[in-house]
Amino acid sequence: MGKITLKSVRKAFGEVDVIPGIDLGIEDGEFVVFVGPSGCGKSTLLRLIAGLEDVTSGTITIDGKDMTELPPAQRGLAMVFQSYALYPHMSVRKNIAFPLKMAGVSPEEQERKVQAAAKVLNLGDYLDRRPGQLSGGQRQRVAIGRAIVREPKAFLFDEPLSNLDAALRVSMRQEISELHQNLKTTMIYVTHDQVEAMTMADKIVVLNAGRIEQVGSPMELYRSPANLFVAGFIGSPKMNLIEGAEAARHGAATIGIRPEHIDIGRGDWHGVVGLSEHLGSDTFLKVMADGLGTLTVRADGEVSIKAGDRIRMSPQPDKIHRFDKDGKALA
Amino acid sequence: MARAVTPRRKLLLTASAWSVALLIFFPVLWTVLTSFKTEVSAVASPPQLFSADWTLENYAEVWQRSDYPRFFWNSVVLSVGSTLLGLVIAIPAAWSMAFVPGTRTRDLLMWMLSTKMMPAAAVLIPMYLIFQRTGLFDSRLGLVLALMLMNLPVIVWMLYTYFKEIPAEILEAARMDGANLWSEILYVLTPMAVPGIASTVLLNVILAWNEAFWTITLTTTKAAPLSAFIASFSAPQGLFYAKLSAASTMAIAPILILGWFSQKQLVRGLTFGAVK
Numbered sequence: 001m002g003k004i005t006l007k008s009v010r011k012a013f014g015e016v017d018v019i020p021g022i023d024l025g026i027e028d029g030e031f032v033v034f035v036g037p038s039g040c041g042k043s044t045l046l047r048l049i050a051g052l053e054d055v056t057s058g059t060i061t062i063d064g065k066d067m068t069e070l071p072p073a074q075r076g077l078a079m080v081f082q083s084y085a086l087y088p089h090m091s092v093r094k095n096i097a098f099p100l101k102m103a104g105v106s107p108e109e110q111e112r113k114v115q116a117a118a119k120v121l122n123l124g125d126y127l128d129r130r131p132g133q134l135s136g137g138q139r140q141r142v143a144i145g146r147a148i149v150r151e152p153k154a155f156l157f158d159e160p161l162s163n164l165d166a167a168l169r170v171s172m173r174q175e176i177s178e179l180h181q182n183l184k185t186t187m188i189y190v191t192h193d194q195v196e197a198m199t200m201a202d203k204i205v206v207l208n209a210g211r212i213e214q215v216g217s218p219m220e221l222y223r224s225p226a227n228l229f230v231a232g233f234i235g236s237p238k239m240n241l242i243e244g245a246e247a248a249r250h251g252a253a254t255i256g257i258r259p260e261h262i263d264i265g266r267g268d269w270h271g272v273v274g275l276s277e278h279l280g281s282d283t284f285l286k287v288m289a290d291g292l293g294t295l296t297v298r299a300d301g302e303v304s305i306k307a308g309d310r311i312r313m314s315p316q317p318d319k320i321h322r323f324d325k326d327g328k329a330l331a
Numbered sequence: 332m333a334r335a336v337t338p339r340r341k342l343l344l345t346a347s348a349w350s351v352a353l354l355i356f357f358p359v360l361w362t363v364l365t366s367f368k369t370e371v372s373a374v375a376s377p378p379q380l381f382s383a384d385w386t387l388e389n390y391a392e393v394w395q396r397s398d399y400p401r402f403f404w405n406s407v408v409l410s411v412g413s414t415l416l417g418l419v420i421a422i423p424a425a426w427s428m429a430f431v432p433g434t435r436t437r438d439l440l441m442w443m444l445s446t447k448m449m450p451a452a453a454v455l456i457p458m459y460l461i462f463q464r465t466g467l468f469d470s471r472l473g474l475v476l477a478l479m480l481m482n483l484p485v486i487v488w489m490l491y492t493y494f495k496e497i498p499a500e501i502l503e504a505a506r507m508d509g510a511n512l513w514s515e516i517l518y519v520l521t522p523m524a525v526p527g528i529a530s531t532v533l534l535n536v537i538l539a540w541n542e543a544f545w546t547i548t549l550t551t552t553k554a555a556p557l558s559a560f561i562a563s564f565s566a567p568q569g570l571f572y573a574k575l576s577a578a579s580t581m582a583i584a585p586i587l588i589l590g591w592f593s594q595k596q597l598v599r600g601l602t603f604g605a606v607k
Contacts, residue, residue: 052503073509085504089522098518102509146508 001063002153002186003028004049009058011044011210018044019210021058026154026188026203028063031180034190035197035233036207042190043158045207049188050156051075062153073102078147079156082163084139086131086146092118093127096145103150117145120179137168144179154186161196173200194234198222206230228327231256237284239321240295252322252330257315259284259298264305267314271295276306287311359583366390366576373572389577397560399581406556406585408471409546410539413478414532417486420479422528425490426516430499440491443484451544462549471554474546478539485538486531493527494520526596533593540586557582 004026011019019041026032034042047053049060051072059068067075078099086095093114100110118124121141131139140160147155157176161169177200180187191197197204198218206213206221206229214226218234225231231239239256247255262269264285271289283299297313305311322330353360364380365373366389372382393399428436458477459468467473497520505519521528543558550559561582564575590597 050507052506072503072506073511077507079504079507081500081504083498083500085498085500087501087505087519087523098505099508102514150508
């Protein structure tokens with residue numbers, strides 16, 4: 001079991017309210033991603049749940065039990081850190097066994113569990129090595145192994161893939177997703193990378209300046225962002241935001257249209273292509289649109305439009321997002 | 332751009348480095364050489380650096396006339412004992428200063444270090460009286476305590492510097508893994524800080540071994556270490572330079588050998604953290 005509930009959780013460092021007050025429920029077995037720009041409080045929120053930081057006020061309950069005042073070790077959670085935080089003086093085997101040793105598990109049982117974790121994570125050949133002799137990806141696996149053997153109520157991941165190169169990041173992302181499918185344990189995953197959030201999460205929590213902007217499934221957030229912040233943050237490349245007369249024509253202060261929801265070749269929008277990026281599967285065009293500003297448009301990979309061409313565009317009418325002057329989405 | 336070093340400049344630098352080193356080392360060299368001279372050639376005028384009649388007589392006589400092994404053992408107990416006791420107190424202190432610093436931690440560290448700048452003579456009388464009244468006078472326990480307190484600021488400061496280099500996330504990981512404070516210090520922090528702790532131990536053993544003011548003042552016979560052993564050879568009957576030198580050589584030899592073999596560790600330890 002791993003149902004986590006935050007009630008009016010507030011964190012202040014001195015005079016500064018890092019997290020002014022958050023209410024959030026995480027269901028058992030859910031994969032929840034906290035996403036937001038640097039300094040939005042997502043890591044702090046994770047550390048509050050872990051018990052590595054004390055809450056200023058509010059309560060954190062795990063499976064209905066108030067854990068607010070308990071030290072990290074007694075919360076039954078396991079954490080994987082961005083820097084891996086392996087014990088450099090211990091072998092991989094001892095690193096993975098450390099939580100078991102702390103729990104007073106017998107040496108035979110420790111070895112059995114270490115072997116089981118090593119098998120899941122393909123670490124069998126490295127058990128006698130020190131962390132310093134491993135690659136980044138292997139180190140991250142050891143860190144995950146150390147978390148698995150505890151059989152925690154929930155896993156906490158603090159930007160675990162940030163130190164890996166792009167290719168490894170993709171494969172580790174898939175490994176963590178598979179791990180979640182196999183273990184079915186609650187996972188809370190912090191990242192600033194919205195691609196990780198979109199691909200891994202059952203539920204995304206978008207944070208900004210210590211506040212929750214929106215909670216929902218990846219597709220809910222993509223389809224109906226609650227405000228301009230979420231609209232701009234979720235989706236890659238970013239949603240185009242247009243103000244002025246064009247927005248007013250749709251009865252809004254701002255309208256948003258995603259690059260993939262603009263059709264080329266017909267319509268009322270005119271513009272000159274400033275930059276054309278061919279990715280193979282897609283082509284992204286930066287278009288200086290008349291009266292609208294710069295728009296990003298996704299076109300077919302094979303399209304032969306090049307910089308300097310003048311094109312016509314039209315937004316798909318049902319894909320236009322409307323926002324009021326405070327940035328809130330209009331129904 | 333690297334600075335160009337001409338052969339002439341290099342020669343000059345090497346020569347001056349050797350001169351300074353020799354100048355600093357000269358008193359030790361003089362002592363060692365004198366210890367092998369006869370009393371007559373030791374006081375010869377004009378003084379001779381090298382004597383014609385080498386002898387081991389001084390060593391034989393010093394060994395016979397005094398109980399060297401007892402002084403030696405006292406030195407070992409005092410220097411190692413005070414250092415280990417210091418570590419037991421300093422590790423938790425440095426841990427809290429490095430990982431849960433308060434707003435006044437820096438000031439506290441500075442204050443601790445400033446106590447090292449106080450002249451020892453200023454507290455001579457109260458210390459002497461306290462030691463006499465409490466029965467600590469001329470006891471190993473008393474001197475272990477005194478030397479430990481004296482070197483504690485240095486131990487805390489050094490350990491603090493080493494601990495600051497250890498990423499806090501690793502200790503947090505230990506906490507998440509179920510370690511309580513003591514397990515965290517015992518299984519994670521201390522093993523990771525072993526090189527730093529080793530340098531600290533070495534330096535403090537040397538400092539305590541060489542300490543003369545308090546060890547001579549606060550002992551008579553029972554707890555007297557090698558510093559008092561040297562002093563005992565400057566008797567009212569007059570100074571016997573050759574024997575005094577033999578005693579001095581015997582007193583400094585162990586620590587000199589220890590220092591020689593641990594040079595690398597010491598230098599590494601003292602410059603630790605200076606360059607990332």
